[in-house]
Amino acid sequence: MATHADVLARYRAFLVDVDGVLTRGNEALPGAAAGLAALRQRGRTLVLTNNSTRSRDELARHLRDLGFGVGPDDVVGSAFLAARYLTMHCGPSAVWVLGEEGIRGEMAAAGHRVAEDPREAAWVVVGMDRHLTYEKLSHALEALVRGARVLATNEDATFPTAAGLVPGAGALVGALRGMGYPPDVVVGKPSPVGFEVALDVCGVQPEGALMIGDRLETDVAGANAAGIDSALVLTGVCTDEDARKSETRPRWLAASLAELSAGCAVALPGPLQ
Numbered sequence: 001m002a003t004h005a006d007v008l009a010r011y012r013a014f015l016v017d018v019d020g021v022l023t024r025g026n027e028a029l030p031g032a033a034a035g036l037a038a039l040r041q042r043g044r045t046l047v048l049t050n051n052s053t054r055s056r057d058e059l060a061r062h063l064r065d066l067g068f069g070v071g072p073d074d075v076v077g078s079a080f081l082a083a084r085y086l087t088m089h090c091g092p093s094a095v096w097v098l099g100e101e102g103i104r105g106e107m108a109a110a111g112h113r114v115a116e117d118p119r120e121a122a123w124v125v126v127g128m129d130r131h132l133t134y135e136k137l138s139h140a141l142e143a144l145v146r147g148a149r150v151l152a153t154n155e156d157a158t159f160p161t162a163a164g165l166v167p168g169a170g171a172l173v174g175a176l177r178g179m180g181y182p183p184d185v186v187v188g189k190p191s192p193v194g195f196e197v198a199l200d201v202c203g204v205q206p207e208g209a210l211m212i213g214d215r216l217e218t219d220v221a222g223a224n225a226a227g228i229d230s231a232l233v234l235t236g237v238c239t240d241e242d243a244r245k246s247e248t249r250p251r252w253l254a255a256s257l258a259e260l261s262a263g264c265a266v267a268l269p270g271p272l273q
Contacts, residue, residue: 007252007265011210011229013202014039015195018049018059020214020236021257022068025162029235031258033067038261044202045074048195048211050154050188050218052079052127052169055105076198078153078169078188079103082125083110084197085151085187094120095151096143098136098172099127103153118143126176126183127153128169137175144181154188156218160236189213190222199226212257214238220250231265233257243268 016022016039022032039045047063047070054062056072063070079099083106086093092111096118097103103125104114115121121143129136144150156168173183187193199209206227213219214236223230231252232243243253249268254260 007231007260007263008039008042008210011043012208013044013046013199013204013210014042015046015048015198015202015209015211015223015228016257017189017211017213017215017219017236018047018051018063020160021212021233022047022063023066024160024235026062026066027162028066028068029256031256032235033069035257035261036068036070040069044204046198046202047075047077048189048198049076050078050156050169050194051159052077052082052102052153052188053100053130054079054102055109056080058102058105076194076201077102077106078194079106079127081187081194081197082127082151082153083107083112085185085193086110086112086123090122093122095123095125096121096140096148097125098140098176099125099129099153099169100131103127115143118148119146121148123151124148124176124181125151125153126169126172128156128159128167129172130166132172137179140176141179141181144176144179149184150176150181152183152186152188154218155183155186156188156215158237160214165237189215189218190225192222192226195222195226195228199228210252212260216242216246216248216250221248224248224250231260233260
């Protein structure tokens with residue numbers, strides 16, 4: 001078992017996932033608030049989430065209500081990443097949203113126009129939508145047939161809730177792909193876009209950061225590809241067996257964020273991919 005200094009002393013910044021690490025559904029995981037506070041005493045701590053259903057303001061407010069001491073500047077969500085990507089690469093754009101209010105809020109805040117008619121959209125921005133209908137998919141298809149491109153906030157297949165897993169944004173991306181329109185751009189983990197933004201916000205190089213998440217295919221794979229150490233916690237989607245069998249290997253394995261912040265983590269041998 002690694003010591004506290006072994007696990008945390010080498011890092012100047014911590015990138016922390018939300019769903020499955022800090023929360024499950026609308027509930028804080030046991031010890032997660034104290035664990036996040038302990039990380040903040042050690043270095044810059046940034047919430048980095050693929051959740052697109054809330055804007056940064058909304059997510060920060062939600063986390064504060066659950067006992068986490070964060071503000072909007074401490075949060076980077078995939079809706080914000082999508083808006084930032086369009087600003088940097090395309091300028092103000094007309095978008096059709098296949099998703100929830102978090103995307104609409106971030107698009108408007110960044111100066112993009114949420115189109116009232118799908119035929120006006122240059123981009124279909126897709127994320128998780130818990131109120132998906134056939135009509136919404138039809139409107140998105142209408143935009144795509146007329147030349148709009150697909151910007152995916154993320155491709156998470158599932159989303160953890162207190163009642164179990166539910167379909168994630170990847171289910172909607174899959175529907176568009178099934179109609180012949182795969183995403184032109186994906187900004188959420190494991191895309192390098194999210195990690196580049198997070199490192200820039202924290203002001204650190206990759207070797208100075210630790211990504212803490214619950215998914216091998218997003219949190220760990222993306223961090224490893226970006227040259228960032230990763231820690232997998234077992235309070236979300238992946239299990240101990242998943243981590244030990246996978247070729248996508250985290251640097252550290254811990255039961256929870258609370259355990260990790262207390263130094264209770266195992267260093268996993270083997271190649272990082």
